[in-house]
Amino acid sequence: MGVSDVFAVSGALEVVLEGVAGKGVMAVVYGSTRTSTIPGISIAGPSPEATLYTPTLDIEYLVAGRPLTLDVVPVSPEGVPTPAVITRAVARAFNIPLLPVDAGSWTEARVPHAKLPSRVTGGRIDVEPGLPSGASERLFREAYMLGSSLARGLDWIAVGESIPGGTTVAAAVMEALGYRAADLVSSSGKDNPRELKKRVVAQALSRLRECGARDVLEIVDCVGDPVHVSIAGLAVGAREAGAFVILAGGTQMGAVLAILSRLGMLDPRSTAVATTKWIALDRGSSIRGIVESIAPGLTVAAAGFSLEGSRYRGLRMYEEGYAKEGVGAGGSLVISLLRGAGVREILEAVESEYGRLLGG
Amino acid sequence: MGVSDVFAVSGALEVVLEGVAGKGVMAVVYGSTRTSTIPGISIAGPSPEATLYTPTLDIEYLVAGRPLTLDVVPVSPEGVPTPAVITRAVARAFNIPLLPVDAGSWTEARVPHAKLPSRVTGGRIDVEPGLPSGASERLFREAYMLGSSLARGLDWIAVGESIPGGTTVAAAVMEALGYRAADLVSSSGKDNPRELKKRVVAQALSRLRECGARDVLEIVDCVGDPVHVSIAGLAVGAREAGAFVILAGGTQMGAVLAILSRLGMLDPRSTAVATTKWIALDRGSSIRGIVESIAPGLTVAAAGFSLEGSRYRGLRMYEEGYAKEGVGAGGSLVISLLRGAGVREILEAVESEYGRLLGG
Numbered sequence: 001m002g003v004s005d006v007f008a009v010s011g012a013l014e015v016v017l018e019g020v021a022g023k024g025v026m027a028v029v030y031g032s033t034r035t036s037t038i039p040g041i042s043i044a045g046p047s048p049e050a051t052l053y054t055p056t057l058d059i060e061y062l063v064a065g066r067p068l069t070l071d072v073v074p075v076s077p078e079g080v081p082t083p084a085v086i087t088r089a090v091a092r093a094f095n096i097p098l099l100p101v102d103a104g105s106w107t108e109a110r111v112p113h114a115k116l117p118s119r120v121t122g123g124r125i126d127v128e129p130g131l132p133s134g135a136s137e138r139l140f141r142e143a144y145m146l147g148s149s150l151a152r153g154l155d156w157i158a159v160g161e162s163i164p165g166g167t168t169v170a171a172a173v174m175e176a177l178g179y180r181a182a183d184l185v186s187s188s189g190k191d192n193p194r195e196l197k198k199r200v201v202a203q204a205l206s207r208l209r210e211c212g213a214r215d216v217l218e219i220v221d222c223v224g225d226p227v228h229v230s231i232a233g234l235a236v237g238a239r240e241a242g243a244f245v246i247l248a249g250g251t252q253m254g255a256v257l258a259i260l261s262r263l264g265m266l267d268p269r270s271t272a273v274a275t276t277k278w279i280a281l282d283r284g285s286s287i288r289g290i291v292e293s294i295a296p297g298l299t300v301a302a303a304g305f306s307l308e309g310s311r312y313r314g315l316r317m318y319e320e321g322y323a324k325e326g327v328g329a330g331g332s333l334v335i336s337l338l339r340g341a342g343v344r345e346i347l348e349a350v351e352s353e354y355g356r357l358l359g360g
Numbered sequence: 361m362g363v364s365d366v367f368a369v370s371g372a373l374e375v376v377l378e379g380v381a382g383k384g385v386m387a388v389v390y391g392s393t394r395t396s397t398i399p400g401i402s403i404a405g406p407s408p409e410a411t412l413y414t415p416t417l418d419i420e421y422l423v424a425g426r427p428l429t430l431d432v433v434p435v436s437p438e439g440v441p442t443p444a445v446i447t448r449a450v451a452r453a454f455n456i457p458l459l460p461v462d463a464g465s466w467t468e469a470r471v472p473h474a475k476l477p478s479r480v481t482g483g484r485i486d487v488e489p490g491l492p493s494g495a496s497e498r499l500f501r502e503a504y505m506l507g508s509s510l511a512r513g514l515d516w517i518a519v520g521e522s523i524p525g526g527t528t529v530a531a532a533v534m535e536a537l538g539y540r541a542a543d544l545v546s547s548s549g550k551d552n553p554r555e556l557k558k559r560v561v562a563q564a565l566s567r568l569r570e571c572g573a574r575d576v577l578e579i580v581d582c583v584g585d586p587v588h589v590s591i592a593g594l595a596v597g598a599r600e601a602g603a604f605v606i607l608a609g610g611t612q613m614g615a616v617l618a619i620l621s622r623l624g625m626l627d628p629r630s631t632a633v634a635t636t637k638w639i640a641l642d643r644g645s646s647i648r649g650i651v652e653s654i655a656p657g658l659t660v661a662a663a664g665f666s667l668e669g670s671r672y673r674g675l676r677m678y679e680e681g682y683a684k685e686g687v688g689a690g691g692s693l694v695i696s697l698l699r700g701a702g703v704r705e706i707l708e709a710v711e712s713e714y715g716r717l718l719g720g
Contacts, residue, residue, distance in 0.1 A: 023383035023513065025510070025514075064505060091509075096513055098512070110477045111502065112505055115472065142471065145423050152455050153457050154383060
């Protein structure tokens with residue numbers, strides 16, 4: 001139980017174990033990119049356009065227990081609940097402080113949230129700039145300030161994400177920064193729409209020349225989104241304030257690592273990735289391949305928490321490859337396991353929350 | 361040094377000493393009320409209208425090191441620096457995590473901040489409702505959510521305030537809720553404009569009948585402001601999540617206690633007030649009188665930190681009765697002293713920050 005249920009995909013588990021000792025806060029940086037409206041790219045919503053609302057609904061559910069902007073249950077058309085069900089259940093049962101951070105929502109969340117003043121919804125990277133000129137620099141700087149003032153005196157800061165289309169944009173950012181990624185990122189669907197993603201990434205990369213990007217953050221303006229660069233800024237601010245940084249997410253966190261690495265601001269001793277086993281063991285993607293090429297030696301910890309034995313079909317679908325990760329789910333699992341929570345206790349908390357959500 | 365430099369104005373110091381052990385976050389809830397534009401009510405700005413900008417400028421300075429919305433130095437016309445100089449210096453030197461919370465700013469801060477969705481600038485309570493109908497209930501609920509999700513797993517939450525005109529509104533709220541207060545609240549000026557405040561409070565109270573307020577939160581809608589009720593909600597959420605709550609402010613915190621008390625949500629064992637000695641020893645006001653009538657037995661701790669020996673005239677003016685408290689200054693002093701910081705170290709940090717601010 002507990003610690004023994006966390007495994008290292010790469011690096012050394014001890015780094016994370018020491019890192020999450022003490023007290024910290026989990027931030028969830030959220031926003032939208034119109035890239036998610038390309039038909040087939042994201043299943044994180046009932047229609048391509050509806051994916052723009054998903055981060056706001058996820059955050060409202062996370063904080064208030066139900067979406068407020070739309071009266072919906074945060075479950076995909078196929079019946080798979082948002083990974084925020086895991087985050088909410090685990091954070092409440094095992095005492096993880098949460099702070100949502102709006103980096104570019106489509107519509108403002110009706111629950112309290114931290115806000116980056118320059119927050120902006122991203123563009124469709126196959127046909128237009130990912131962000132307005134200069135936005136990456138502003139978001140990085142503002143998120144740095146937030147990380148720096150919030151983390152001072154805390155032991156760790158975890159940072160999750162919610163951005164449909166994020167893996168596609170992450171692949172474009174990593175490739176644009178010189179890392180192989182287009183065939184390594186994961187998907188929230190059971191079947192990864194790899195050819196479509198590759199086409200979108202190729203179109204984004206073909207726009208790099210017209211963007212005239214001269215540095216890392218201008219490259220993110222060209223092919224990125226508001227979330228990854230904000231997580232990067234928050235991570236640097238938190239680390240400089242003395243906190244250990246846990247990137248609580250899947251292959252998307254490769255884009256964060258790539259930005260940090262190319263900025264010369266990556267420190268593998270005080271940074272780790274924490275994710276789910278559905279990402280760690282996914283055959284359709286390789287978080288290990290991504291991290292080893294960008295940040296050799298950096299620890300990727302995965303939660304050996306399974307939903308196979310759940311009494312709910314919707315939760316068991318995670319074992320078939322649906323959803324996999326998001327909204328800090330993997331990070332919340334890793335943190336609670338490392339603090340000694342048992343997988344059975346966690347399953348009870350998640351099932352109880354999911355049951356409540358279904359009104360059961 | 362350290363602990364011995366904190367004294368109890370009422371209650372028992374041990375409560376606070378235990379309360380601030382471990383890790384926590386200081387929130388600073390800020391907003392404006394048009395009450396501050398009544399000539400003579402507030403000196404927290406170069407003109408009555410300019411006081412509306414002060415909370416935003418304070419928060420920008422606190423986070424970014426300088427005001428951004430206006431290119432000014434946060435020093436009063438008489439040369440007295442904002443108490444945020446103390447908060448910023450102490451938080452950075454002694455590792456206190458900070459999170460600004462916008463409950464109703466006049467103009468949005470250009471630094472990252474948490475935001476209550478229903479934030480609203482307050483009205484001039486002598487002639488109009490303090491808040492739109494229902495706003496108090498919404499702000500209380502939203503701040504409750506923020507406190508509850510942020511504090512879960514933390515040991516303490518401190519809550520400071522920034523709202524010019526706040527002591528006048530606080531007096532109206534306390535009186536409307538049945539407590540004597542109009543002649544007990546303090547002032548940020550050297551000379552407390554007591555007769556003017558009493559007149560404004562009397563005018564606000566005379567509007568109570570036309571408001572038709574039927575409960576505590578409707579009374580706050582009638583004669584209150586966005587900040588006190590939000591602090592009350594945040595406090596309840598944080599306490600229910602298991603954190604000790606430090607109300608980091610002066611006599612205004614009486615309004616928070618009055619709201620909590622009349623809602624039946626005040627718990628003196630897990631709540632305390634922490635303030636400066638300039639409030640605790642002020643002859644023109646009585647925080648002790650306020651707290652003893654509303655919350656008998658509740659601990660009020662004061663920082664025995666003096667600026668008498670400062671090499672800066674602007675800082676020494678605190679000893680003459682200027683500014684006194686605000687933006688969590690007293691709370692940050694009490695917390696750092698209880699953790700063992702010495703008054704000399706603190707003075708050095710504050711002088712160094714003030715020197716930087718002056719460009720010296």
